[in-house]
Amino acid sequence: MKNNSEAAVTKYINYSDRSGHHSLPVSVIRSKRKTGSVIVNADGSAELRIPLRTSDSTINDMLEGRARWIVEKHKEMKVKEEALKKHMPELTDTQRALLEKRYKKNASEYFPLRVQHFEKIMGVHHKKIAIRDQKTRWGSCSTSGTLSFNWRLIMAPPEVLDYVVVHELAHFMHMDHSKAFWSTVESVMPDYEKHRKWLNDHGQELRI
């Protein structure tokens, strides 16, 4: 859930294990934030999110300090992904394309309704809604007022989809993930943590 002010560069963590030598790319993303954090997405891709003015040596220190954790998490995600693939029902390409088309249509009808619902509660207004096809992003919002949502959320429990809507609308008030941002989300959705966790744990299952 990033905003337009972000730009990424890629660093690499080199490691070796039984299967050989590896170079794991880590996207280093600068944005308006106070502290750094490391994220490993469901597809195993790693991100280091840092404040705008972070020196290169600080970045290298952070990567070095977290390298082991990042590699472990990356491997864990890959194992999960493989296990999941084995349990996926076999769809033909045609079936998958038709299903995807239907889900996207549902998403383009359903998201505006939920956005409208929560805008009334939160007193914010969007300009445009875009339904996107992203592997690891659930939603984003731009300063120009465009909200983007991942159509795959239509396969998630409704309250999880609502959480992403509330999250992005809250960015209209706070363009960061500050305490103020989270308390805005919480004021609209007191049990948002549960839905956030669901996305973390099950987000990778939202595919066909």
Ligand SMILES: [Zn+2]
């Ligand atoms: Zn966000």
